[in-house]
Amino acid sequence: MKIDVQTLSRTPGEVLPVKLEIQASELDLSADYRESLQDIAFDGSISCIEHGVFRLTGTLTVVRIGNCDRCLAPARQNLKIEIDEQFRRSAGLSDDEPEEYYGYVGHMINIDQAIRDNLLLSMPGQLLCRESCLGFCPVCGRDLNEDPCQCQAEPAAGSPFAKLSKLLQDDEDVLRT
Numbered sequence: 295m296k297i298d299v300q301t302l303s304r305t306p307g308e309v310l311p312v313k314l315e316i317q318a319s320e321l322d323l324s325a326d327y328r329e330s331l332q333d334i335a336f337d338g339s340i341s342c343i344e345h346g347v348f349r350l351t352g353t354l355t356v357v358r359i360g361n362c363d364r365c366l367a368p369a370r371q372n373l374k375i376e377i378d379e380q381f382r383r384s385a386g387l388s389d390d391e392p393e394e395y396y397g398y399v400g401h402m403i404n405i406d407q408a409i410r411d412n413l414l415l416s417m418p419g420q421l422l423c424r425e426s427c428l429g430f431c432p433v434c435g436r437d438l439n440e441d442p443c444q445c446q447a448e449p450a451a452g453s454p455f456a457k458l459s460k461l462l463q464d465d466e467d468v469l470r471t
């Protein structure tokens with residue numbers, strides 16, 4: 295998505311409202327994200343902060359759909375990401391230019407990269423049907439949201455308690471024989 299900043303007079307203080315709907319396919323995303331991200335929209339503005347330097351600020355909203363990472367039920371997450379990025383004309387940039395700027399050429403600023411970076415950086419690692427989802431029991435495989443099981447009372451394998459209970463059990467076995 296490109297924004298024509300020619301109408302911004304390149305004098306500090308000028309502000310141009312930016313309201314966009316973005317297709318996931320427009321952003322260079324993995325197939326996984328292209329399918330799961332919907333209704334990507336940006337609402338904010340771009341302003342000239344100094345000659346040739348523009349600042350994009352606003353809110354990116356995204357709906358992420360898929361299956362819950364814990365229980366596999368359909369899940370839907372509404373994400374709200376605050377964006378604050380700066381763009382500097384690429385021409386004449388040297389290597390030691392600070393990297394917190396995105397470049398642009400001419401009077402068209404392409405904001406896709408900035409949108410994509412913010413989106414991926416803010417994406418929660420897990421997609422959950424709800425924050426308190428209990429998921430499946432790792433021992434018996436039961437969906438713990440529907441039906442608690444007794445396995446949870448057992449210490450996880452590999453923990454010191456598991457080793458201890460194993461030792462006690464061995465002792466009992468010895469006593470029984």
Ligand SMILES: [Zn+2]
Nearest residue numbers: 362365423427
């Ligand atoms: Zn779940």
Ligand SMILES: [Zn+2]
Nearest residue numbers: 431434443445
């Ligand atoms: Zn269980």
